[in-house]
Each structure stands twice: as structure tokens, then as C-alpha cells.
Amino acid sequence: MYVMTTLHQEHPAHDHAHGPACGHTEVPHGDHVDYAHDGHLHRAHGGHYDECEPGSHVTHEGHEHRHGDGCGHPAVTHGDHVDYVHDGHRHAEHDGHWDDH
Template identity: 70%
Template sequence: MTTAHAVHADHDHIHGPGCGHESFHHGDHVDYVHDGHLHREHEGHFDECEPAAHVEHTAAHDHVHGEGCGHAAIPHGDHVDYLHDGHRHAVHDGHYDEH
């Protein structure tokens, strides 16, 4: 999945193991959930980790995400993403997107 390069300015917190923020593997890097944003380390700074395009989760998915579903909920812009089996899912038009 391609991500846009959007530097998160004025970010003085250093993310890493034990930093206190939820983290998960995302492709070739680790995302950190911080104040409703997803941050990734990139060349000495942190980027907002955002998908560059709409990518539908096409694998069988009979689980319904929502409050109390058992998966970590991450506020993300105007919606909530759910961490599920190493993927970040968002409800979109009757299906789930990969974020």
C-alpha cells in the first residue's frame, strides 16, 4: 500500500517500543496511534500515515466491527478504524477498506 508523504510538524515525542502509544505493523513500517493520528518514522521525522488511494478489503470478512467487537478502535479523521489480524479496517459503503 502506498502512503502519502505528509510530515507531522512540531512533533517532539519520539515513538518506539514502550512509548505508551498503541502500535502495529503496517507494510514495511510501524504505525503509532497518537491523538487520533497515525504516525510513522521517516528519515528523522514523523509522517502522518495515510493511504494514497481507496483500497477495498476483499478477503472474506464476516465479522462486524463496532463498539465492543474486541478489536482496538482507532479514531481516524471522521471515522473509526479497527485493528484486525494485522490490518486496519474502516467501514465504507457496505464493505471494509484497508487503511
């Protein structure tokens, strides 16, 4: 079992309200839902939106599934790469392995 910390970084001046009909991809993430928006992920928190980014590098051990076009998992643009939503978290290819994001 791994423990992933998430930085609490408020997304300032976010005037768009995310929700099921907002048009942005919903990404299940642990005990909440993130919304993919402009290459990053937001989550509602305490009356504002936070950037929902990992606080450290976390390798997803034992991930043998290969993500890519047609793999069946939603692709979400995340900064300079693509994450794949899988089993309630996001995976990103990194140096020959998959990271949890």
C-alpha cells in the same frame, strides 16, 4: 492481492518520540509500526515522523468479520471514524463495506 500506496506526508513539529513505552497505541502496518496519536497515525521515517495515510481508496475484499465493540480487535480513532486493527492493517467501515487503511 491488493496494492496500497501510502502518501509521504511529513508531520511537522512532532517533538514526541514514539516507541513501545510512549503511551500511544501501536498499530502494525505492513513492514513498520504506526502510532495512533491525536486522531491520526505516525510512523518514524528518515529521522522524522510521517502521517501514515493511504494514498487511495482500497476496499478490503472478502472481509466478512463485523468490527465493533467487543469484536476483539483494537479500536483506533482515526480522524472522524474508528479503525480496527486486524491482521496487520486497519479496517474502517465505509458505504456498506470495509476499507483498508
